[in-house]
Amino acid sequence: MNKKTIYSLIAILIVFGIYGYEFFLNQEETLEIVETGKEVKNNTNEYFLPVSTTNQIIHHEGYSLSYSELHEQAEWVAYELKKEHLSNSHFERPYFEIDKAVKTGAAHWRNYKNSGYDRGHLCPAGDRRYSQKAHDETFLTSNISPQEHQFNSGIWNKLEQKVRYWASKYDGVFVITGGVLKGDMETIGDDEVYVPNQFYKVLIDNNSGKTKMIAFLMPHKKSDAPLYEFVVSVDAIEALTGIDFFPQLDDALETQLEASSSYKGWSF
DNA sequence: CTGTGTTAC
């Protein structure tokens, strides 16, 4: 064996050693989240992860998600929007990238090209403007869902802005959002990305006194109706999606809060 | 804010 061959072998060993170590770390991290359902991260106070029905939770710095390989998108994306996250910084929109953390392979953005649908953010770029990294991290294809432009830039955008308003007013909120991946759906692109017929958003305010929740269910179409007309109970979203939200809460409190479809306490 | 499409290298 000459020197060049030996160096090559060493390089290969190092690369695979690092890869294997990171894989090991990721396994541990995933297990911990699945078991506890709640993780305390150094950049958030409370992390209310729902249960993953697809058994694939991905954890990014700015948000977490549960990926559905069948539908080629997240069944939910969850993140805390702190008051101090709100910022007026402007970053240029980067290109969407495939989320390499999705082991089964996330969709390519080409599926959306010329599909007639927007690449609709689930964790909005506007909610992660506190750093370039957090902002750019939202441009992963695991964080988007096909949305009609009139819906995305209209009523859905209005709801996202209301969430930022509440984050400011109530000293932060925790947000869980996604498309309802049930029933007959159209698909787009070679990867067959499903087009949800409804989108939901579930919020919890655990910071400004008495814990409160609110949930929205919106048909995937343009609307000029006021936001409060889309309020439903968390139970209704659970029944529709099969996702269990807030398993971390005390059972009695969870039952009480999730049954309510009242938006008392949330100012519009 | 939320996005798309076209053109050129």
Next chain:
DNA sequence: GTAACACAG
């Protein structure tokens, strides 16, 4: 693939 620019709700 990336970058610059025009455009729309």
